Amino acid sequence: MSIASRLDELKKELPDDVRLTAVSKFQTIPLIGEAYAAGQRIFGESRVQELVPKQEQLPKDIEWHFIGHLQQNKVKYIAPFIDTVQSVDSRPLLQELNKQAERNNRIIKVLLQVHIAQEPQKFGFSFEEITAFFKNKPHENLPHLRITGLMGMATQTEDKQQIRAEFSVLATLFFKLKKEYFAENTDFRDLSMGMSDDYLIAIEEGSTIVRIGSKIFGERNY
Numbered sequence: 001m002s003i004a005s006r007l008d009e010l011k012k013e014l015p016d017d018v019r020l021t022a023v024s025k026f027q028t029i030p031l032i033g034e035a036y037a038a039g040q041r042i043f044g045e046s047r048v049q050e051l052v053p054k055q056e057q058l059p060k061d062i063e064w065h066f067i068g069h070l071q072q073n074k075v076k077y078i079a080p081f082i083d084t085v086q087s088v089d090s091r092p093l094l095q096e097l098n099k100q101a102e103r104n105n106r107i108i109k110v111l112l113q114v115h116i117a118q119e120p121q122k123f124g125f126s127f128e129e130i131t132a133f134f135k136n137k138p139h140e141n142l143p144h145l146r147i148t149g150l151m152g153m154a155t156q157t158e159d160k161q162q163i164r165a166e167f168s169v170l171a172t173l174f175f176k177l178k179k180e181y182f183a184e185n186t187d188f189r190d191l192s193m194g195m196s197d198d199y200l201i202a203i204e205e206g207s208t209i210v211r212i213g214s215k216i217f218g219e220r221n222y
């Protein structure tokens, strides 16, 4: 099946209010170009050194989302063009993003990554950290960032109940923060959860952005 037909099939399954981040990490420029030609505009990358040359070579109306662990010293390379960083996992990273966005005279959208999986290696804030963090009203103190929501990755497991439970807990946190801190502010609207193997469960649990790679481009060989 071609990339265009895989995208077509996928879009039939996504409700209108769920956005698709096509995860193009490790994919070549021609393959990303095929997805672009089929109408896809939001692409997700997880490594700065891979994203920068792709951004230079591909059409400028692509909305690039960063979805991997971002090192502070690399923020400056993507700050001129990145639309959204979905994977902000520390306060110092937020400060650096705000600083570099200001230097570039831009607003960068960010999602805070929350650790929901039962796997120690994944990045992200704990529930306690996120709750404490919002008490300081970060959305009022980082003028060059727009905090648009939360992102999370479920445990890699066959256990669908566990995956659902992890997404559900994140959705509950999202709605609680939204109610408490963004009652009169529509910026906080995105819940990024769901990948190729679990996006249908994620959507049922309230996801508004899914991040899908292999189901569009085929299996990655890494």
Ligand SMILES: *Cc1c(COP(=O)(O)O)cnc(C)c1O
Pocket: 023, 025, 046, 067, 068, 153, 195, 196, 197, 211, 212, 213, 214, 215
């Ligand atoms: C690679 C990656 C994805 C996409 O994974 P697939 O299983 O290929 O859909 C989604 N989110 C993040 C954070 C990733 O690193």
